[in-house]
Amino acid sequence: MPFTASxxxxxxxxxxxxxxxxxxERGCNADFLINILLTVLGYIPGIIHAIYIIFKF
Incomplete structure (x- = not known):
C-alpha cells in the first residue's frame, strides 16, 4: 500500500x-480507547501506539 499525503x-x-x-485512521473503536488510555498514562506510549496503528496494514 503506497504512502499518501493523508x-x-x-x-x-x-x-x-x-x-x-x-x-x-480507525474511527471510534477499541484502538481509539486504548490510545486515549495510553496517552493519559504517558504521552510517548500514546504516540508509539498511534504511529503503529497508522502504519499497520
Missing part, C-alpha cells in the same frame, strides 16, 4: 495529539 497528515496529528491520529 498518511503524512495523520502522522503529524498523531505526534501532536495521538488519539486524533488514531480516530482519523
Amino acid at each position: 498518511d503524512l497528515i495523520k502522522i503529524v496529528l498523531a505526534i501532536v495529539l495521538p488519539p486524533l491520529g488514531v480516530f482519523l
